[in-house]
Amino acid sequence: MTSTAVAPDYLTASFDQLQAQNGVPDWLRDLRQKGLNSFRVQGFPTTRDEDWRFTDVTPIVKAQFQLSPAATAEVTAGELAEYTFQDVAPTLVVFVDGVWSRPLSRMDSMPDGVTVQTLTQALAGDQAELLRAHLDGQTQAAGNPFAALNTGFLAEGAVIRVGAGKQLSEPIHLLYVSTGAAEGLMMHPRNLIVAERGASAIVLESYVGLAESTYLCNPVTEIVVGENARLDHYRTQRESLSAYHVSTTQVHMDRDAHLTSHAVSIGGSLTRNAVNAVLDGEGCECTLNGLYLGAGRQLVDNHTIIEHAKPRCQSHEIYKGILDDRAQGVFNGRIHVHHDAQKTDARQTNRALLLSDRARINTKPELLIFADDVKCTHGATIGQLDPDALFYLQARGIGRDQARAMLTAAFGGEAIDDMQVEPVREHLSNMMRQRFTRMEV
């Protein structure tokens, strides 16, 4: 990256427009300015940057993305029914083209000590200080130009706080919908999820494109899991197939904290997910699972970083990719065991299934180990469907296409098997089966 990089004019214009809006505290304006400055210094990454070698963001650089107008397209609850899991997740926060939708959201009746708000609400209310304390601290350190860009445009998103000792059994669902009503929008959602000491919660975060259109969705989610707290985080991305989705999930874990993260990528023309977890207290347990599907010319890039900063933490990671046609996958899994993180137990598996000769995967485990009493394992495999299994299914009367779809969905299943919320898991595995049945020509 060169220090002379500048932001394209369209970004500067949008930025000025955003900063001119009223009702924003000065510290937030300063934070945005810092974000944009940081982005300007870094610039958009190029394939000369090691971290972006296989992911060319030129189409994003060239596009003239605009911020959403205040008034957005109409979406009915019926159109969203397929994505909301209403039966299991009564609390729902919906954003349409980046703008919070009051009528589509269901955010009342939270128990005492649990807050679910939009960022705007949180800024105006008694959570402002909490927000200020948490915002940005972590992502700035990550040195990620897209996260810096998100901070530059920080305006809307969701803030969830689960107070100390609160046990929430029903998931909270954040749903970001792109309507495609206007072309070339950019969204920079910013979410903050805090599970305080001893709390427990499940948060679903979904990104959905309702119609084919080109847009940039660049969310940043910061997750703080307090001492002995437990958070399950499911992230599903089903953007339009012409959309760009660049996400950053930054996790900070305190002593004895548990985090289970599932990241599922299905849509998008270009997807880049960064998941960074810092295990910053003894006895943490962190599970990062991922599933990505690619077809056509989709590109899906997953970069994960697990920082074992303290002793006696465990991390498990399973990423699985299924790539057809000329789709490309990238997986980079870094496990960084710090100098005094003795007794670390870190396991990483990353497997890709290539359904066509022209599909490609670039995969790289990256273990940086500076402690001497640790267990670290990693395995990467790339393969095709097992012809013996295919024959076995056919020999039982199951047609070749259906047999392929069954085996493909079974391969991906391992990455979502641990999902506790069954309807979500079922929905995803049905979608996988349908998708791979359709893919057969």
Add this chain to the structure above:
Amino acid sequence: MLEINDLKAAIDGKTILNGLTLSVNKGEVHAIMGPNGSGKSTLSQVLAGHEAFDVTGGSVTYEGADLLGLAPEERAQRGIFLAFQYPVEIPGVTNTYFLKAAVNAIREARGEEPLDAMDFMTMMRARMKVVGIDADLTKRSVNEGFSGGEKKRNEIFQMLMLEPKLAILDETDSGLDIDALKVVAGGVETYRGAENAVIMITHYQRLLDYIQPDFVHVLYKGRIVKSGDKDLALYLEENGYDWLIEEQEKKAQEAAV
């Protein structure tokens, strides 16, 4: 039902079946025996349609149709079932889901409505009992982590569920202890009837103590060289295959002279 005529098949250019002829009618149970490498398993794989084998000559007619022109799933849909010698493990696909897909694929091919969940479960429970399959096994991935005996029982369970017209059992008895063997044989006896037929490929006469075959054939170098009734199996049990091999080699030498 099944007419195999002068069948020749090869894998990787190596001829395994070399002019095999066999006729199977409804209601019959045929045992095919023979020393290792005689082509027993190749026969079962070719009949089920494994694409690794090239059919280089001869014909197979099944219920009047050219069997070799059908895809493996079409053969199964028309009532052919192969109990695999080495059942394949399929991680991530539960036994129940797999069976339901199979049962309904076959029903669909026959123009029947798919079974609803209740009927399917009722059918499954009844047949699980016959072969002593635990409910737990149906929830697990197909054959994954099953013991040898569980895998073989699962094959017979699938046979009972799919109700084939022609069942080919490929060394289903191999590696089974006597109790498992009885269970498997019991399953086959339950299935056996006037409207269907069984081809049992086996290395050991032992299975035939529990399932009485109507015919016993000996396969050697890709051909059936001797046929008889169950007494042939008993004779083979006592005397092994050596006498037969010698007889065959002698014939071959005479033919060469």
